Amino acid sequence: MPQKQKSRSWTELKQAGNECFKTGQYGEATSLYSQAIKELEKSSKKNPEDLGILYSNRAAAYLKDGNCGECVKDCNMSLELYPFNVKSLLRRAAAYEALERYRQAYVDYKTALQIDCNIAAAHDGTNRMTKALTEADGPSWREKLPPIPTVPLSVREKLSQQTAANTAKQNPAPQHNGTRQTHKPAPSDKDIKKAQALKEEGNALVKKGEHQKAIEKYSQSLKLNPTEITTYTNRALCYLSVKRYADAVRDCDEALVIDSSNIKALYRRAQAHKELKDVNTCVDDLNRLLKVEPKNSAALKLLQEAQKKK
Template structure:
């Protein structure tokens, strides 16, 4: 259960210090949870929600020209009724096939099955609303079968208007869900989405478990950009079909992403630009080696109050608090420092720090301008290149990031920060050998920076060198035994190996060290608390203890997106769907980038869809139970 989650968790936290929100450590817990849940084969529709995050690839569904193949069958109820007359039932079963739904433009359709047998030409009855009232029940049954078969033939010849008329007459004789679905297929071929929805809705009202009709209506909803309604139908279809249909599962995946992307754009447009949680900010700032205050900005230096240099120093001192208040004060001070100017040789550094905090607030364009200005003022300030590389990497501009590292090297090839952050680039690209080499180079240049050692151990683990990785962490404990980070990340690797008790002990040590060093009410890194919560859940299924630990983390750091998303997952697994939805939506609010918002909203939309499915199709809960899933979909077996 722990395998993928723990390894990536250790990686993510260290990588968060490079502020590459989605692709590395600063990504929300959604990324970690998605891989963890994928490993554990989560049942129900939430699988698709997870896949949206994990896969994110192109989906091909219903995209070739319509064919008469892909045949609908009579409903099970109808087939059972047909057994009363073996001869007629056999004939009806042979002719009960209906055309596949016409495809969405520009997408691939599944391969067709065998073509239906030719219908023997005979004189067809003409049925109207007036004449049908005079027919016997047997005549209605016979007429409807003949009209339906003729409709199939017309559809096969792409004479859709004729087929629509024939299916309509068949419906007058018998309100059969298959007939409505067949007529919907004709409307589908003609791209008349309103009529498709009308007829498939009629079919579903007659047979709520009619999978083909649900899929046809979902496709029509999607063509009209009614993504939430399409998602609901595809989700119900997946559950009814017991997740055997890849195309339906992929459709859920596709729709979750579309719904999330649509809402994410709106959220980002109105999103307030503010600093993320103190945990996030601390991890990012700590990814650069601590340096003393620059010469001329020492605490003993006599600086003119309210000058640019005075504000710059004040901001640098505020950072050391490691609290939300301290970081907010630092951001204001760096703004004031640049505005006041009078910075002399520290102007480039002031732009560097203002750009750093603008980046953390999500003001990417303004942050990039500041970093460019910093480089222009002092090309030798390599930290500005490294931070700009982090921004480029977050935006998937890998070539630009690599170029930033090259430029930094030309100015100071012995700066260990360059090698540490370039190693992060290699790690994200799964170039583990190159990453290990750069982490080692960073250590050679400065062996006192703890995160180079930690990340080297994680990289060795990813390369499959478990023994080397464990040895690296044991050396870390020996050399950095007073740092909570060592115990936290070592615990994650132990958890990945399902060494639960040892992992919990390491997390507990990390928690206690954090409390002693900063106090429980300010500046504490809450990740060890969250990791302990997950360990107790995986080990003992102790939901109560896990929730309590997450709540403690949220009291200390209310805006920690990882704690919020972890709580959402724990609630979801217990079937507390409504509560889980609130936390998923909160996670979306806390996300920094559009990619993170999409990830969080994918879970929120999947959760919301679960509630809607339960309300609209209450019988599906029992079907999930029959598949071996809990009554409340979304839980882990």
């Protein structure tokens, strides 16, 4: 009699699904993740987080295959089991975007940025959605958005620690210049005081025109307190002075995650986009700024210059 084949555990099925996903066999990956979900649901050691990750993995395979409706369903299930899982939020956002459900996509991108304010895909997605929604709904597009959930601090801390641990495993080498750090838990009072002192040293260097040295001080300050808006906008000013325009954009993005109508961040990002020859985005930023402060003379002047280049 033929020997009965031993059934694979959910972890083996998940691993096999991961291998198929890596080689672009998305249909096979979907099938393997489905089997893994069934096995784990039968198991007495069922863990909601593990199950949430399996649904998120299958969602990624659906997304790659262009099956956005199923991707959204799996992300919904994943987020019920594993609330605020960044990968599920980003996958659902991408699926919503493909389905032209831009408001829901915007909310997911913004929620992901609350957990880790350095996710480039979420920044880019937020910018794309802002543009699409402004075109579709006009200046009052924010009023039509569904509510953006507030990510509890305890969740942010837990997820940022996990992300940091994963980053350490994948990138044992130290990261440089502080612009791509993982989001940290809320800083202590001691760190806030040290960060403030470093920021003031940076401000003094700016007054002397020593922008490169000021960047170093602001970077040290942001490592201790990554939630201080003015340190980002001050460093952005220095990046503009040393012609590091893409870095200036990133710093303004960070500031705008914390305060979406920050005048300095919008103005400096517009300046950087103009230098990067991205005139349309420069004009978008200035129009946003002028909705907040209609008589801002510097913005009005820059807008005139930018529109001549269109």
